[in-house]
Amino acid sequence: MRKQFTAISAFSTVLAFTAGAVLCMQVSQMEARPGADISVAVLWAIEAAVFGTAVYVWQSQVTVPGWILGIAGLIGVRTALVSVAGLMLAAMQETANVAACLEETSQLLPRICAMVFALMVCYPLRVFLPMRAVEVRRRGRGFADSAAVTSATAGAEEGDRGLLIVTVKDRASAEKKQPRRASAEPIADFMPAPGIEGEVELPLSSVLALFPEDIVTDKALALSDTGSMAIPLEVIHPQLKEAQVCFSVADFRSLLPPAVRKALVQSSDSDLEVENTLVVLPLALIVPQLPPEAFELPSPSPPPWAEVEAGEGIVFATT
């Protein structure tokens, strides 16, 4: 299931921010002042490294702009925490010297405290980070290796499969064992083929109809009513030989028009299953648009039996 920013996430964010500001204020009042000689530049470098690592750990599929956005957001929250702590300190001490209080809360210890709480505050917000497309790995599957056959022949010796009666129970168990998916298994990598140029135009409404329902919003559907999307022929052509053209949802996102892409429910780290769901495009929409050279056959290479002179022209005739 998709993990989204819920009311509980919002509550935990607010709670962490409040607790962080209070604790920063308390820590800034400690007498011990370790690390007072550490330069500001070093502190900023450490902070950026910690936040950068955190963003990557949270969302390994994050885009570079998303990664930078994540670091900037964490720094912003950390700064806000020490600022709020400074303001609270000034209010509690009933002093007009707010700058001095802010200076107090920006020392090493309150700053580390603010960093930790900034991570806690931002953790639920990670779902908003933009993700990059996930590459689909090829997983070949032989016809005879399908779940139904595997299930039906389980337990039989190799030489003992001459006559196989598959019961309804076998079929049912095979269906259960086969993982549920919105479409067939991946058959080709998302790799362009050199030398094939052109694009295939597909109606957006037809494409979005194939997407998992939980990522298609009403806004995306409204946008798709009249629009179309172009898919480069070079990424379709390698799959044509497999009689199936399919892309993962993640791959598709990069091909969609920006407005529709933004209107879809955004992905998060926990949505890899949804992002890897394969969307099989109808061949009937694609093949008629392809140029004849896309199906160019090699020069005929008849097998030896095709070169023999046929014994009789007509062996059977209809009555």
Add this chain to the structure above:
Amino acid sequence: MASINYALKEISCKVVYYGPGMCGKTTNLQYIHQHTVDDKRGNMVSLATPGERTLFFDFLPLEASQIHGFRTKFQLYTVPGQVMYNSTRKLVLRGVDGVIFVCDSQWEKMRENLESFRNLQENLATYGYSLESTPYVVQYNKRDLENIGPTDYMQYLINPRQVPHFEAIAIRGEGVFETLNCICSLVLGQMSQKQEAGAI
């Protein structure tokens, strides 16, 4: 494998209709059975479910016209197309002399056609046969339907070697005998070649 009985002056060959489920293999056989003269055909044996799915295989013995003084008999078989009956398909392919690969021309069946064709190659290989040594022709069936793919694309998928291929509407008999005659001619031609080489 084909057998020649010189004492009885009889040749016997086995032809298998292969293809994905519901592509029209049994329909081909039924049409042949209905449109051949009574004394040249035996009873058609068919074991099918109420949903018209072949459960085991269909069998139709046919006798062709005499060829060079030999009575020529063809045993026509179909295989169950459903994925789960692979063992039966293997069994039926044992001793095959020629294959008619029947494709369903509908768009949504393209993948099944391809998988079935690969399955044919896999199953032939288990007996040490291959499409290099076994005559086969391709039949693109159901050409009367609206949602069908162009034969250019199907050739690209199934028949890049460009062996003889036929468009067919098996339910109306179009292309059925053309396909059968072609494969039988190829089988007999290959047999003749083998006989000359002393292999039979």
